[in-house]
Structure formats: structure tokens, C-alpha cells
Amino acid sequence: MRRYSFVGTGSRAQMYLAALLGPYADLGRPVAFCDTNEVRMAYYDRIAGAPLPHYFPDAYDEMLKQSDVVFVTSRDDTHADYVSRALLAGVDVVVEKPMTIDLAGVRQIHDALQAGTPELTVTFNYRYSPRNALMRQLIADGEIGEVTSVTFEWCLDTVHGADYFRRWHRDKAASGGLLVHKATHHFDLVNWWLGDRPEVVFARGGLRFYGPDNARRRGLGTRPARGLIDGDPFSLDLASDEKLRELYRDGEHLDGYIRDRDVFSDGITIEDNLNVVVGYRGGASMSYTLHAHCPWEGYRVAINGTAGRIELDVVERPHVSPAGASSAIGAATAASKVAVALAEPEAEPAEVLDPSALSESESAVADAGHRQRGSRLLLQRHWEPAVEVPIPEGAGGHGGGDAMLLHDVFRGPSGDRLSRHAGFADGAASVLVGVAGNESLRTGTAVYLHELGLSLP
Structure with missing residues (x-):
């Protein structure tokens, strides 16, 4: 049974964790979360049904020692570092698109792949x-x-x-x-x-x-840098939604991530x-x-x-x-x-x-x-x-595509003449x-x- 860890515990990780806890529970188990934010990792503990070991980014390499596969669902600019370090540690990687954001990241991942044998999957659903x-x-x-x-x-x-x-x-x-x-x-x-x-x-x-x-050009007037404007469809009140509050507002003091900036702000x-x-x-x-x-x-x-x-x-x-x-x-x-x-x-x-x-x-x-x-x-x-x-x-x-993607992620592609696995x-x-x-x-x-x-x- 393979050991699966997660780096990045925002909303992107949910589908993979739910699949691992449900239809693919026979293949592996979640073993750890890595994030900058303890509140978000605790939220994922509740989804997992039990607390798992938590790692902050500076302890990522320690988490890899306990892992066979890591899901990289963190912020895009962190992908190259997390992916390449996992590959060099001999850990298979499933990374959300985009694989990375720049040329340096592509080169970094390329070099890590050349140095070892782990597999890299990019999830183009x-x-x-x-x-x-x-x-x-x-x-x-x-x-x-x-x-x-x-x-x-x-x-x-x-x-x-x-x-x-x-x-x-x-x-x-x-x-x-x-x-x-x-x-x-x-x-x-x-x-x-x-x-x-x-x-x-x-x-x-x-x-x-x-x-x-x-x-200003359209005459929208002065707006707050974040939060709710009564009657304005472009503003967002994190406190009004339980999941947004739990995942983001309750933990923003820990890493400074603001989820509800005004779309017309600086x-x-x-x-x-x-x-x-x-x-x-x-x-x-x-x-x-x-x-x-x-x-x-x-x-x-x-x-x-x-x-x-x-x-x-x-x-x-x-x-x-x-x-x-x-x-x-x-x-x-x-x-x-x-x-x-x-x-x-x-x-x-x-x-x-x-x-x-x-x-x-x-x-x-x-x-x-x-x-x-x-x-x-x-x-x-x-x-x-x-x-x-x-x-x-x-x-x-x-349209059923997510289920097929998850099958390829957990069981591997087989006989797909369309070559969907990336x-x-x-x-x-x-x-x-x-x-x-x-x-x-x-x-x-x-x-x-x-x-x-x-x-x-």
C-alpha cells in the first residue's frame, strides 16, 4: 500500500484526498500534509477523519522520507521546487497544472528527472x-x-x-x-x-x-482594498461562507494570505x-x-x-x-x-x-x-x-472526465489510444x-x- 503525502492544502487538494479515502483506498493511504498554514492542514485532518503529521515547507524533505507519492497542489510558483526535490528523493509526483510557471522551473524539473527514476504526472483534466x-x-x-x-x-x-x-x-x-x-x-x-x-x-x-x-475610468468610486461592499457582486465576504472562513480567513494571520482582495484594487x-x-x-x-x-x-x-x-x-x-x-x-x-x-x-x-x-x-x-x-x-x-x-x-x-483522470493517477493508464495521461x-x-x-x-x-x-x- 503506497503512502501519499500532500503539499498545498487549499481547495485543489480535495479531489485527490477524497479519491484516496474512497474508491482508491485499496491502493494507498494519506500520510502527511505540508503547508505554510496550520489552520488549513487542520481542516484537511477533519476531511481525512484523523490527524495526520503536519510539515511546514522547511521540513518538506523530512516528509518525503515518509512518502512514496506526493501530490503537489501548492501555489504555482512553488511547483518546480517541490516537484524537483521529490523526484531527487526518489518519490513519484502528481502535480496540478501548470507544471511550473517559467523557463527556470521547466529546466529544474527536467534536470531532476534526468537524475533519477521516479514518475511525474501532470493532471490535465x-x-x-x-x-x-x-x-x-x-x-x-x-x-x-x-x-x-x-x-x-x-x-x-x-x-x-x-x-x-x-x-x-x-x-x-x-x-x-x-x-x-x-x-x-x-x-x-x-x-x-x-x-x-x-x-x-x-x-x-x-x-x-x-x-x-x-x-476609476468607469466611475466606480472609492472601494475598500478587501472584503464586502453591500450589493456589489465583485466583492466577497469570507465570513459568510463556512468553508471560505475555515480555509482562509481563520488562518490568514499565520501566513498573511488574503483571499478576498478587491478585484479593482492595486x-x-x-x-x-x-x-x-x-x-x-x-x-x-x-x-x-x-x-x-x-x-x-x-x-x-x-x-x-x-x-x-x-x-x-x-x-x-x-x-x-x-x-x-x-x-x-x-x-x-x-x-x-x-x-x-x-x-x-x-x-x-x-x-x-x-x-x-x-x-x-x-x-x-x-x-x-x-x-x-x-x-x-x-x-x-x-x-x-x-x-x-x-x-x-x-x-x-x-462529464465523467475527472473519474477517468483519477483512475489514471492512482491505477495508471492502460491501453488508452488517445494518450490522455500527461x-x-x-x-x-x-x-x-x-x-x-x-x-x-x-x-x-x-x-x-x-x-x-x-x-x-
């Missing part, structure tokens, strides 16, 4: 979503011939998108910005769909909606509007956009090929009411989200921060107006009418598109990945 897997299948089967170009638009709404601007993600030094923290999902999807590697990146973007300058160094062009080794190109203040959430993808075109339209949340904004953020940390991800029938459907975590049937909106939640995939070959390809829907988070090369390829995009934002020029000095397999 979007690969396991049935609609995204179907896209991969259609391309691999040659339904549209050789891919020539991709258009990809991602919309984050004023709940999910806004939340990146009140917590640690707002600091590019901690998150790499949305081109790394969020778009690594999307860049990985395209890399995986095409079975190709990125070659050159050009990006434009900026902070156009959040932040104090934009607030200190934001990331962009909320981004446009990226990516060229691939095989000749295809991608036009990608990300907007973090849309009135609805979802994405649109069009893939053109020499024999036709595939279009995928996904509406994950048609709209959110001002009254529902704060409750969605609280629900994201609640145990119900973990239950939904594991397809437990007693899970209470909820308006959650990231609506992709729920299946389509579980998150129907009663009054969605003319934009309805759901997914639609069209395949149109040259000289033929378009046909809709049915998308299979499984139980649980990401490792270092996949993690590096997705991160480096974001890294190159950030460099392009800084310089105003296109960035060739080979100029970064790291060769991708």
Missing part, C-alpha cells in the same frame, strides 16, 4: 472531458484530413474570471499570469489534439477591466484580455483569445483541415446573477464539489466557481435566456452538409507557450521556443 476526447478522436481518425489552423476562444465570466484578480493569481510572479495558470489547459489541448509541438508565439494583451485605473500584475498566435512545427497555426470578464462562461473551437472542419461550442454557464456570485465562490471550496467530481449521487448540485466541474445535467440554469448551457460538436467535410456528432456524457465532474514533455510544452507569450507581451515581438534554450521532445 480537460483531456479527459468526453467532448475534448472526441475532438482528438475525430482528428486522429482523419475526419478533416491534415489540420491547417485552429481558432480557440475562451470566455471566463464575471464570477470565475473575477476570482483570479482577488487571490494570489493576480500576481504574475506567483502564477505566471493567465497565459500560464489558466491557458496552460488550453494550450495543452491543442498540442494534444494536433499531436504536435509549438514553435513560435506572438501575444498582445493587457489589463482592460479589473484594477484601479479601469475602475497590486494586479496579470492581464485580463489576451490574444495569442501560435505556430506549430507541423505547419498548423492557432489563433487564441482569453477574456476574463465575460457575461457567460465557455469556449469555442474551430479546427480546419484539408478535408473539412470541426466546430465545438461549449456554454458552461449562460449567466450568473449578482446574488449568485458570492455563493459560487464559496461552493468552489465545499465538499459538495469533491462529491460531484467523484460522481457521488448524494452531491448537491450547486453554482460553483468553475462551472466546468459539474456535468451538464447537474448545472442546468432555469432561466438562461437565449444562451443555453450545453455542448455542440459539428463535423463538416468538404462538399458535404454539416453533421452533429453526439458527445457522450458521463457522471460526475467534467508527463513532463506535455507539461513543458503547454507552459512554454505561456512563457513565450509573456515574453512576447514584454518585448512586442514573436518568440521562437528554440530561442529559450530548451529543446522539447
Whole structure:
């Protein structure tokens, strides 16, 4: 029975701990938590049903001596250090995306892998979503011939998108910005769909909606640096939600982490509007956009090929009411989200921060107006009418994708012709598109990945 430890006890760790305590309890057991905050580790003790040994970051190497596998679910800028130290200690690693946030982190992990034999898994759960897997299948089967170009638009709404601007993600030094923290999902999807590697990146973007300058320009007036503004959907009251209070407010005096900064306050160094062009080794190109203040959430993808075109339209949340904004953020940390991800029938459907975590049937909106939640995939070959390809829907988070991801994490991949399991090369390829995009934002020029000095397999 394998010994599993956790570094980082924010909301990201919940799904893995719940899986280990439930359907995968026969394979291993949780043995330790590592975090900067004793309050958060105590919260996870209650989920585990018994107190486990607690380690602070300066004792991380001691925890590794008691571990066979470590889940790295800490802040993004800490990933490279925790991952590489575990690999060098002979401990297998499961790391949440992004694998790291910069070129130095990619090199550090690469060197650690070269020095030993442990395994590294990067958890790209979007690969396991049935609609995204179907896209991969259609391309691999040659339904549209050789891919020539991709258009990809991602919309984050004023709940999910806004939340990146009140917590640690707002600091590019901690998150790499949305081109790394969020778009690594999307860049990985395209890399995986095409079975190709990125070659050159050009990006434009900026902070156009959040932040104090934009607030003043729109006449929003003086706002507190954190906390609740009565009637304002962009403000957050940590005290009103039990899980937010337990995980964050009650422990903020220990490490200074503030979870409820105002999205229009000073200190934001990331962009909320981004446009990226990516060229691939095989000749295809991608036009990608990300907007973090849309009135609805979802994405649109069009893939053109020499024999036709595939279009995928996904509406994950048609709209959110001002009254529902704060409750969605609280629900994201609640145990119900973990239950939904594991397809437990007693899970209470909820308006959650990231609506992709729920299946389509579980998150129907009663009054969605003319934009309805759901997914639609069209395949149109040259000289033929378009046909809709049915998308299979499984139980649980990401249309059943989370359950398949957890199977690969705990039992290992076997016979998957779509190659959904991701490792270092996949993690590096997705991160480096974001890294190159950030460099392009800084310089105003296109960035060739080979100029970064790291060769991708």
C-alpha cells in the first residue's frame, strides 16, 4: 500500500484526498500534509477523519522520507521546487497544472528527472472531458484530413474570471499570469489534439477591466482594498461562507494570505484580455483569445483541415446573477464539489466557481435566456452538409472526465489510444507557450521556443 503525502492544502487538494479515502483506498493511504498554514492542514485532518503529521515547507524533505507519492497542489510558483526535490528523493509526483510557471522551473524539473527514476504526472483534466476526447478522436481518425489552423476562444465570466484578480493569481510572479495558470489547459489541448509541438508565439494583451485605473475610468468610486461592499457582486465576504472562513480567513494571520482582495484594487500584475498566435512545427497555426470578464462562461473551437472542419461550442454557464456570485465562490471550496467530481449521487448540485466541474445535467440554469448551457460538436467535410456528432456524457465532474483522470493517477493508464495521461514533455510544452507569450507581451515581438534554450521532445 503506497503512502501519499500532500503539499498545498487549499481547495485543489480535495479531489485527490477524497479519491484516496474512497474508491482508491485499496491502493494507498494519506500520510502527511505540508503547508505554510496550520489552520488549513487542520481542516484537511477533519476531511481525512484523523490527524495526520503536519510539515511546514522547511521540513518538506523530512516528509518525503515518509512518502512514496506526493501530490503537489501548492501555489504555482512553488511547483518546480517541490516537484524537483521529490523526484531527487526518489518519490513519484502528481502535480496540478501548470507544471511550473517559467523557463527556470521547466529546466529544474527536467534536470531532476534526468537524475533519477521516479514518475511525474501532470493532471490535465480537460483531456479527459468526453467532448475534448472526441475532438482528438475525430482528428486522429482523419475526419478533416491534415489540420491547417485552429481558432480557440475562451470566455471566463464575471464570477470565475473575477476570482483570479482577488487571490494570489493576480500576481504574475506567483502564477505566471493567465497565459500560464489558466491557458496552460488550453494550450495543452491543442498540442494534444494536433499531436504536435509549438514553435513560435506572438501575444498582445493587457489589463482592460479589473484594477484601479479601469475602475476609476468607469466611475466606480472609492472601494475598500478587501472584503464586502453591500450589493456589489465583485466583492466577497469570507465570513459568510463556512468553508471560505475555515480555509482562509481563520488562518490568514499565520501566513498573511488574503483571499478576498478587491478585484479593482492595486497590486494586479496579470492581464485580463489576451490574444495569442501560435505556430506549430507541423505547419498548423492557432489563433487564441482569453477574456476574463465575460457575461457567460465557455469556449469555442474551430479546427480546419484539408478535408473539412470541426466546430465545438461549449456554454458552461449562460449567466450568473449578482446574488449568485458570492455563493459560487464559496461552493468552489465545499465538499459538495469533491462529491460531484467523484460522481457521488448524494452531491448537491450547486453554482460553483468553475462551472466546468459539474456535468451538464447537474448545472442546468432555469432561466438562461437565449444562451443555453450545453455542448455542440459539428463535423463538416468538404462538399458535404454539416453533421452533429453526439458527445457522450458521463457522471460526475467534467462529464465523467475527472473519474477517468483519477483512475489514471492512482491505477495508471492502460491501453488508452488517445494518450490522455500527461508527463513532463506535455507539461513543458503547454507552459512554454505561456512563457513565450509573456515574453512576447514584454518585448512586442514573436518568440521562437528554440530561442529559450530548451529543446522539447
